Amino acid sequence: MDLHPTVEATAEDIASMEIRGAATIGAAAAAALREQAEASDAETPEAFRAEVRVAARRLHETRPTAVSLPNALRYVLRRMDGGDVPLLRASVVEAATDFERRLGRAQAQLGAIGANRLQDGDVVMTHCHSTDALACVEAAVEQGKDVEAIVKETRPRLQGHITARQLRELGVPVTLIVDNAARRYLDDADHVLVGADAIAADGSVINKIGTSGLAVNARERGVPIMVAAQTIKLHPATMTGHTVEIEMRDEREVVDDEERAAIGDITVENPAFDVTPPRYLDAIVTESGQFPPESIVTLMRELFGDGVAEPWLEPERR
Numbered sequence: 034m035d036l037h038p039t040v041e042a043t044a045e046d047i048a049s050m051e052i053r054g055a056a057t058i059g060a061a062a063a064a065a066l067r068e069q070a071e072a073s074d075a076e077t078p079e080a081f082r083a084e085v086r087v088a089a090r091r092l093h094e095t096r097p098t099a100v101s102l103p104n105a106l107r108y109v110l111r112r113m114d115g116g117d118v119p120l121l122r123a124s125v126v127e128a129a130t131d132f133e134r135r136l137g138r139a140q141a142q143l144g145a146i147g148a149n150r151l152q153d154g155d156v157v158m159t160h161c162h163s164t165d166a167l168a169c170v171e172a173a174v175e176q177g178k179d180v181e182a183i184v185k186e187t188r189p190r191l192q193g194h195i196t197a198r199q200l201r202e203l204g205v206p207v208t209l210i211v212d213n214a215a216r217r218y219l220d221d222a223d224h225v226l227v228g229a230d231a232i233a234a235d236g237s238v239i240n241k242i243g244t245s246g247l248a249v250n251a252r253e254r255g256v257p258i259m260v261a262a263q264t265i266k267l268h269p270a271t272m273t274g275h276t277v278e279i280e281m282r283d284e285r286e287v288v289d290d291e292e293r294a295a296i297g298d299i300t301v302e303n304p305a306f307d308v309t310p311p312r313y314l315d316a317i318v319t320e321s322g323q324f325p326p327e328s329i330v331t332l333m334r335e336l337f338g339d340g341v342a343e344p345w346l347e348p349e350r351r
């Protein structure tokens with residue numbers, strides 16, 4: 034059984050962060066499953082199902098933290114249905130396409146809700162690069178509000194540069210700062226606005242490393258912190274007590290081999306994400322409305338029920 038080259042390429046691009054950010058990763062995974070289904074020459078329904086599940090597993094093993102990835106795979110695989118290969122193929126293609134459409138719609142809806150929290154003249158501080166967070170700024174700008182941004186550069190991968198560029202494209206004045214300057218510049222900010230890779234049942238938000246420190250500082254400074262996150266970021270397994278795995282990335286993102294050798298014998302750690310407890314967060318803005326973090330579990334139960342099994346595992350291994 035062959036993995037479609039798009040599946041392999043998508044998996045590699047997610048792992049290397051060519052494709053990054055939770056929503057974008059989810060959309061790319063769904064599109065890759067569609068390619069696999071469209072190109073499949075499986076002769077039996079069993080072979081087709083097995084092939085799509087293998088593709089889903091390959092995509093799933095790339096990065097562990099953004100729950101939009103397993104949620105996207107789950108969305109497509111749960112809808113894989115039909116008694117023969119053409120019907121199965123059509124169901125996967127339709128589900129993947131539907132998923133992408135829903136993602137776009139959800140982002141526009143949450144953008145409009147998040148924009149209502151921003152007032153004319155507000156300054157937002159951002160961390161990393163989040164398409165959901167930017168959707169809120171974009172909608173505010175479309176409502177005619179003047180918004181300014183203080184953008185943290187976000188070491189070590191500097192996703193803040195992507196945020197700065199996209200905000201400039203929206204016409205938003207940008208001040209770029211190093212991460213360590215955040216507390217000083219919080220005095221000039223009206224909101225901290227971040228995205229999420231995963232949201233746990235207790236309302237904890239898992240996002241780019243540095244989010245939790247920023248939230249604690251923002252709380253101390255009295256600056257509200259708002260998380261923009263489509264419901265695809267809700268982590269259903271945390272309802273049954275599972276914790277979210279924090280990705281540890283290559284040490285060379287922090288210090289290159291030459292510099293490291295010059296320093297001497299050191300340990301380098303490079304966690305990609307951290308966990309912000311709900312008490313430091315003011316609102317989670319989703320396409321279904323805005324929620325105090327502690328009440329997000331009600332939305333989660335509504336959307337996922339208690340079914341958290343992973344459909345890309347063979348039935349007996351679930």
Ligand SMILES: O=C(COP(=O)(O)O)[C@H](O)[C@H](O)COP(=O)(O)O
Nearest residue numbers: 053054055056163164165228229241
């Ligand atoms: O932490 C990151 C990206 O981390 P990385 O760069 O390591 O993938 C983003 O804030 C969330 O993924 C939300 O993004 P979006 O709102 O676009 O889903």
